[in-house]
Amino acid sequence: MTVSRDHFPDCECLGSATRFAEDVHAVIDHAPLFDELSFQEIEALFSFMVCYAGHRHTVLLREGERGDFLIVLLTGRAMLSRLNPAGGNELLGEVRPGSALGEISMLDGTGRGATCIASEPVDFAVLDRQALDAILLTKPHLGSRFLLRMLQMFAAQVRTSREPGGASVFSALI
Amino acid sequence: MTVSRDHFPDCECLGSATRFAEDVHAVIDHAPLFDELSFQEIEALFSFMVCYAGHRHTVLLREGERGDFLIVLLTGRAMLSRLNPAGGNELLGEVRPGSALGEISMLDGTGRGATCIASEPVDFAVLDRQALDAILLTKPHLGSRFLLRMLQMFAAQVRTSREPGGASVFSALI
Secondary structure, three states: OOOOOOOOOOOEEEEEHHHHHHHHHHOHHHOOOOOOOOHHHHHHHHOOOEEEEEOOOOEEEOOOOEOOEEEEEEEOOEEEEEEOOOOOEEEEEEEOOOOEEOHHHHHHOOEOOOEEEEOOOEEEEEEEHHHHHHHHHHOHHHHHHHHHHHHHHHHHHHHHHHOOOHHHOOOOOO | OOOOOOOOOOOEEEEEHHHHHHHHHHOHHHOOOOOOOOHHHHHHHHOOOEEEEEOOOOEEEOEOOEOOEEEEEEEOOEEEEEEOOOOOEEEEEEEOOOOEEOHHHHHHOOEEOOEEEEOOOEEEEEEEHHHHHHHHHHOHHHHHHHHHHHHHHHHHHHHHHHOOOHHHOOOOOO
16 A cells, blocks of 8 residues: 655655654653554554654644545644634644544545644644555554544544533544 | 343343344435445344344433443334433434434443433344444454444534534434
8 A cells, every 4th residue: 555645745754654653652641542552553553654744834734624634743733723603713722742633524524623733843644544444454453443442532522512511622623 | 252132131132133134224314324334234233233122111221321332223213312401301302213322332431421212112223342342353344334434423423513503413422
């Protein structure tokens, strides 16, 4: 399988994400999507991902734009925001290394629910739908563990959204 | 693998759900969790499930109660409700054959988000966490297709909950 390296033409491509698995493992407490995986499993997963380096102000995800990939922030910080009904820009929160963003659009092909912009120089890894399908085909055990973890995170999100005021809770699920 | 037959001691156990795959296939338009699977795949999935027959007023799921299984309504109707903050009983909607309920608790072991009571005699199939793990182990391709479909449904739910007023939208995700 060839992993696409074309998702961020304006960023420097750092190649396969395998050697960046250590970065995620180092911040595993802030990486809920990966915190139940061993280092070897993270490494295997990251071998299907590509890394990029972006400068400050790089738009990592843009609200409304379709995208079949998720990103994992490896180093640096980013800000998450979305347009509110009044037309203003509502700040949702800061994204830290270890966070994954963009799962929903990767899964259903719909537009991003928020905009994510690097507030510092960042390194980030990209997993697209084609790579996810390749993981499920070639490493089904790892793939289903990853899907199950994603499901648990979505479940928590759905549950939170049912609570009073829950719909506005900050969410990494874009 | 032995599929547990103890989830509904007060209901008549109809045995393996394999022969009920046809019931789901017949209402596939109302069975979003299965509508992308072939009849053979539904049959394979249902071989890991057990069927029960319940009388009218059977409590299929009870709000707040933990449960590691989902149910699929095969025949009959059921009503979904939950307690509102004022202590009253809020009707969420009617559950029809083909609907799946209880995915979230199956995945994260937390309490049910609503109560589901049969309003007619019902037949229903049960998939518990142990059976899901067995599917993922022995039929990884089918298992990951099923997980992906569940993820897409959760994604739609998370997305809806972000829209104004969306948190109160009827959801089959309990």
